Structure formats: structure tokens, C-alpha cells
Amino acid sequence: MPTSAGHRLTPKGRATRERIVAAAAALMFDRGVAGTSTEDVRAAAGVSSSQLYHYFENKQQLVRAVIAHQTEAVLAAQEPLLSRLDSLPALQAWRDLIVDLQRQRHCVGGCPIGSLASELADADPEARQDLAAGFARWGSAIRDGLAAMRDRGELREEADPERLALATLTALQGGLLMTQTSRSTAPLEAALDMSLDAIRVMAPQH
Known part of the structure; x- marks a missing residue:
């Protein structure tokens, strides 16, 4: 390095x-x-x-190092579940982990990546690109799991893993912000549960 x-x-x-x-x-x-x-x-x-x-x-260089640090920390906190989001039980376990992490933090602080994004996205183009890349890594892990489910026939062929993953990550970020504001995990639970329901709807009907 x-x-x-x-x-x-x-x-x-x-x-x-x-x-x-x-x-x-x-x-x-x-x-x-x-x-x-x-x-x-x-x-x-x-x-x-x-x-x-x-x-x-300079401070800008330090901030970019912080973005990299926080991205690694956020993703590492969700392992090993994040690497195997390829079933509905795995997605449910991941949802429960995210909610539990917020409970442990007493709903304080929100998402470390999201907090940086809200402050830097419009002010620092290089930082915004780093943050977007961090979110892309997070979304890719969700997408890969959903793609594996579709390949195995556990989601219908018309299911779009990319779009479902983007919606799930977006719901997660909104839920974290609302949870931080309300000091309750209820918004996060609702957001993630709705996202998982949308994935369940794409399971084949027998």
C-alpha cells in the first residue's frame, strides 16, 4: 500500500x-x-x-480512505451471510442480522456509507464515485444471490436480479435513515420485509 x-x-x-x-x-x-x-x-x-x-x-485524500474503510467494515459485518444470499431463508437471516445490528447500536448513526453519501455526494465528485462503487459492491452481492436463485428455478425467469437487488438496497438505506431518526427498528423491518415479499412473489407458483 x-x-x-x-x-x-x-x-x-x-x-x-x-x-x-x-x-x-x-x-x-x-x-x-x-x-x-x-x-x-x-x-x-x-x-x-x-x-x-x-x-x-490533504483532508480529501483522508476522506477517500475513510470511505474505503467504512465500505469494508459494513460489508464485513454482514459476512458470511452476504456472500450466500441465494435462498429465501438466507435472505431472511441477512434481514434479521441487519435489524439486530441496529438494535445493538440503539439505532444510532445510521449507515456509515449512507451517512458519508448524504454529506459528500453533491460536494465531492471523487468521493461520490467511491461511495457509488461501495454501494455497487453491496448491491452486487444481493444480485448474485438472486441470480443464483433464478438459475436454479427458485425465481421465475422474468425475475430481474439487478432490479430486485437495487430495490432491496434502496429500501435498506431508507429504512436505516428512518430508523436512525425514530430510534426504532420498525421502519427498517418494514422496508426489508416489503423487499423480501417482492422477491417471494417472483417464486414459481406450483
């Missing part, structure tokens, strides 16, 4: 960089990007200014 100057990192350097990114991610999740300064990050990570700017030339 190169630094901002393009030099490959030593294990110690990689650990320092990861500590900076993790500190920045936590602060930006709590305070937002605008409410987090590089000085805040430096203090939280326990590094000097020269260390911080050795790895990141």
Missing part, C-alpha cells in the same frame, strides 16, 4: 496509516466530515502532523 508520496509502506507504516484512518472514520461517523478537522484526527490517532501528512496530503 503506497503513501501519498507513492512509497510502499512498511508493516509499521501500514499500522500507523490504518490507525489514522480508523480514528478519522470514528470521528466522521460521530461528527460528520465537516465537523471533523485533521487536527481532531491527529489527536485521536496519537500521531504528529508530519506523520498525518506523510500518509495523506
